[in-house]
Amino acid sequence: MKKFVRDFELIANKRINREYYLLVLKSPERLPEMLPGQFVEIRIDNSKDTFLRRPISLYDVDMDKQLVYLLIQEVGKGTRKLAGLKAGNSLNLIYPLGNSYSLPEEKAKVLLVGGGVGVAPFPLLAKFLKQNNVEPEFLLGFRNKELLVDLADFEKYGKVFLSTDDGSAGEAGTVMDHSVLKASSFPYVKVYTCGPQVMMKAVSKFAEELQLDCEASLENTMACGFGACLCCIQETVRGNLRVCKEGPVFNTKDLIW
Numbered sequence: 001m002k003k004f005v006r007d008f009e010l011i012a013n014k015r016i017n018r019e020y021y022l023l024v025l026k027s028p029e030r031l032p033e034m035l036p037g038q039f040v041e042i043r044i045d046n047s048k049d050t051f052l053r054r055p056i057s058l059y060d061v062d063m064d065k066q067l068v069y070l071l072i073q074e075v076g077k078g079t080r081k082l083a084g085l086k087a088g089n090s091l092n093l094i095y096p097l098g099n100s101y102s103l104p105e106e107k108a109k110v111l112l113v114g115g116g117v118g119v120a121p122f123p124l125l126a127k128f129l130k131q132n133n134v135e136p137e138f139l140l141g142f143r144n145k146e147l148l149v150d151l152a153d154f155e156k157y158g159k160v161f162l163s164t165d166d167g168s169a170g171e172a173g174t175v176m177d178h179s180v181l182k183a184s185s186f187p188y189v190k191v192y193t194c195g196p197q198v199m200m201k202a203v204s205k206f207a208e209e210l211q212l213d214c215e216a217s218l219e220n221t222m223a224c225g226f227g228a229c230l231c232c233i234q235e236t237v238r239g240n241l242r243v244c245k246e247g248p249v250f251n252t253k254d255l256i257w
């Protein structure tokens with residue numbers, strides 16, 4: 001897939017909660033095909049500390065309006081700098097990077113399990129699933145109700161089950177404690193997961209026990225983002241693979257983690 005390097009105009013920087021914000025970026029030209037699970041590498045200007053680009057998943061893409069949406073959590077110097085940008089600023093992106101989630105071929109119901117900012121690839125994935133006659137439902141976990149994302153972005157595609165560690169929204173506990181995973185029937189043919197590794201491992205074990213296909217999007221620390229530096233290697237049954245190039249999405253059966 002051809003990669004592009006372009007300056008995008010920041011149309012809006014919307015604060016979602018005290019840690020998360022949503023960037024809306026306008027492409028200078030028609031966007032190429034952008035698939036769910038893929039990511040962009042953002043250049044953070046004007047600092048030696050942040051000379052490496054930062055990988056961020058596609059949250060949503062509007063092909064007609066040439067817009068790219070990115071949900072970002074402030075965790076360090078780079079994401080803090082991005083949080084301070086204003087409409088009208090310019091951001092340089094490399095895109096689209098990585099592989100993508102695969103979609104079931106038959107009409108079916110699937111469950112998307114995400115934790116924290118790991119929910120970021122799900123709106124675009126859900127859009128593609130719907131377009132392919134697949135019904136997505138979501139199981140989303142957050143630390144507390146102050147750190148929820150905009151659930152309307154998910155509810156427009158399917159039912160949302162919610163959990164928070166402290167029980168301030170949805171059911172109390174982690175996603176693994178949620179009653180949707182404890183019910184006697186599990187109506188989903190496939191599970192997708194993204195979030196903290198400990199959560200993804202638990203989700204993958206759950207899916208394995210039910211003999212269901214499970215795909216996880218990994219967030220190994222990256223530098224180049226396009227396969228050259230080998231710093232994002234993941235051990236798999238197919239050998240050591242680059243998360244930025246052969247991933248970030250893997251069938252969990254392939255992962256040695």
Ligand SMILES: Cc1cc2nc3c(=O)[nH]c(=O)nc-3n(C[C@H](O)[C@H](O)[C@H](O)COP(=O)(O)OP(=O)(O)OC[C@H]3O[C@@H](n4cnc5c(N)ncnc54)[C@H](O)[C@@H]3O)c2cc1C
Pocket residue numbers: 039050052053054055056057058070071072073074075076077078079080117120121218219220221222223248
């Ligand atoms: C494929 C992929 C998709 C991602 N999608 C999102 C997203 O949609 N929203 C979001 O908020 N975050 C996402 N992340 C994590 C995000 O890239 C890091 O939080 C961010 O790079 C941290 O940068 P920083 O300068 O604020 O932090 P620092 O800790 O100062 O970063 C230092 C260096 O470590 C790298 N790094 C740090 N944490 C991570 C991490 N978790 N993953 C990869 N590299 C890291 C940075 O790129 C940078 O080179 C994604 C990561 C990957 C690999």
Ligand code: FES
Pocket residue numbers: 221222223224225226227228229230231232233242243244245
């Ligand atoms: S980040 Fe350089 S090879 Fe993956």
